[in-house]
Amino acid sequence: MKKLPTIAKLKQEIETPDVSRSIGFLKSKSVELAMFEDVEDLVFQVDLDHPPPHLRGVDFNFRVVRAALAKAL
Numbered sequence: 426m427k428k429l430p431t432i433a434k435l436k437q438e439i440e441t442p443d444v445s446r447s448i449g450f451l452k453s454k455s456v457e458l459a460m461f462e463d464v465e466d467l468v469f470q471v472d473l474d475h476p477p478p479h480l481r482g483v484d485f486n487f488r489v490v491r492a493a494l495a496k497a498l
Contacts, residue, residue, distance in 0.1 A: 444493045447486035
């Protein structure tokens with residue numbers, strides 16, 4: 426089994442400028458996102474192809490962060 430890199434190495438690999446922007450965007454939506462139990466709840470309750478104005482961009486930015494995590498791990 427392959428050992429994971431150190432936390433510092435993972436942080437450096439994951440936190441690209443694009444990911445940092447996406448994290449900042451998602452943090453700015455924390456009040457709106459707090460209405461949902463988790464990401465799965467959000468997906469089931471919101472049509473992400475046609476989200477309400479206050480949730481536009483959430484899906485895209487979650488995907489940016491998820492892709493970086495998947496690539497690093």
